Amino acid sequence: MTEYLVDTHVLVWMMEGSSRLSLRAAETIRHAVQQDALLVSAITPWEIGMLTAKGRLKLSQEVRAWMESALGQPGVRVVPLLPEIAVNSSHLPWEMHPDPADRILVATARHLGATLVTADEQLLGYGALGYLRCQAAGQA
Numbered sequence: 001m002t003e004y005l006v007d008t009h010v011l012v013w014m015m016e017g018s019s020r021l022s023l024r025a026a027e028t029i030r031h032a033v034q035q036d037a038l039l040v041s042a043i044t045p046w047e048i049g050m051l052t053a054k055g056r057l058k059l060s061q062e063v064r065a066w067m068e069s070a071l072g073q074p075g076v077r078v079v080p081l082l083p084e085i086a087v088n089s090s091h092l093p094w095e096m097h098p099d100p101a102d103r104i105l106v107a108t109a110r111h112l113g114a115t116l117v118t119a120d121e122q123l124l125g126y127g128a129l130g131y132l133r134c135q136a137a138g139q140a
Contacts, residue, residue: 004032005039005079005109007118008101009048010137015070016060025117025137033075039114040071042081043104085111094131097122106132 006029013021014029021029023125032038045067051057059066061082071078081104089107096103102123109116109132116123119138127134 001035001037001074002032003037003039003112003114004028004040004135005105005112005116006044006106007116007120007123007137008044008112009119010117011044011070012048012059013039013137015050015066017130020119020138022137022139025135028117028135033073036075036077038076039079039112040076041079041105041108043101043108045071047103079108080113081108082111092131094126094129097127109133 010021010025012018012041014026029038037133048057048067049063052063060086061069070076085104085107088111089103092103092106096106102120105116106123106126108114113133115133115135116127117135118124119136123132124131124134
């Protein structure tokens with residue numbers, strides 16, 4: 001069974017019902033939820049908290065309640081930030097931008113053999129080069 005790790009923006013799009021999420025990605029997410037195979041990295045709540053604190057992200061409800069709702073969805077599992085994931089995020093096999101959340105997401109997907117669902121073009125590019133499994137999340 002394939003597991004799917006959602007990038008932070010994908011979780012937000014999913015929970016907010018955004019039209020930015022492609023139909024294919026939405027279907028993948030629905031199927032993963034049914035299989036108890038939809039994963040959220042432990043870094044995602046931190047990233048969402050930071051974005052809301054800086055005013056760069058507005059949610060439909062207060063961030064703590066929103067996060068509780070998002071992570072409490074049936075079929076959604078939080079992946080802890082294991083020491084090996086943290087270390088691996090600093091030793092990726094290619095030159096990657098320094099964003100710590102993206103590095104941890106990539107290391108988590110690689111560690112688990114999961115497919116990263118993202119609209120981040122740079123991460124999709126790494127996937128196209130064979131460094132990780134990715135699925136595009138955004139509208140084409």
